[in-house]
Amino acid sequence: MTGYMALLKESGLKATFQRLHILEVVDKYGHIAIEDIYDKVIKIHPSLSVATIYKNIIIMVEKGVLVEVPIMGRKSKYELSKLDHIHLVCTQCGEVEDLACTKDINNILDFLTQEEKFKLTKQQINLYGTCSQCQSQKILQK
Amino acid sequence: MTGYMALLKESGLKATFQRLHILEVVDKYGHIAIEDIYDKVIKIHPSLSVATIYKNIIIMVEKGVLVEVPIMGRKSKYELSKLDHIHLVCTQCGEVEDLACTKDINNILDFLTQEEKFKLTKQQINLYGTCSQCQSQKILQK
């Protein structure tokens, strides 16, 4: 609990119960959609409103406390910010599992192929950043 | 135009003008959000309704003609189905660029670092498939 408080304060956010509960739930479930965060949190904090969930998800993502995991065919899930890793997304049940991001992609594929770990059907590698055009526009703006 | 017709028929979908126009627009822009597909398509086909866009995106994704590209902080974009590749997503302007998916990830990172190609800030690698739990449930169902 104290860990989340520190996390919020470092990010310049007040440590409200609402936020602490949201973080607790996200941490517990690993990857969770907004609606499910709401469902879980109102069980421990019944007066919490949906608007508060939305406002907080937005600001906590902005501050880098949470990370959005957008998923094909489903609502985005959210996770605590952590070192880069790979997401195994089950298209049947929607669960997301983290996989350590080793240097060697081939090892990962071998690992998955083993037995019946995960039957891969589609991959999506997205790199986020600033394109060259936007980089040069930034320079001009200064 | 004929290419799209074949594509649709192979997928068991009727080749309506609406669908052909949607595919044309997606192809032209590479990666495009639903709202923007609508805006572009009504220019060449003013009577087309939003409901038709939604219904068709859904069915064309289902049939594998289109692929959803879910993006952090934005609406999903859609692209024509093609060989696996990497997406460079600009967090400033939202544009998505394709990058050939070479065997060697390191080459890619080197390539990006060059000059001012793309200033990488965050990566997300998502592998889609069936988790072991759902695989065994399937076996039981049969």
Next chain:
DNA sequence: ATAATTGCAAATTTTTTGCAGGTTC
């Protein structure tokens, strides 16, 4: 004390649905 945050209710935006009429094969 004060600046930030919450909860509420209303407004907006996005997506889905049902069905009558039209189109493709």
Next chain:
DNA sequence: GAACCTGCAAAAAATTTGCAATTAT
């Protein structure tokens, strides 16, 4: 001509907003 599709309008779902009351620091 049969099955499939479209457009419309209404419904449902998801998200955002403004503001008065409350809370964290």
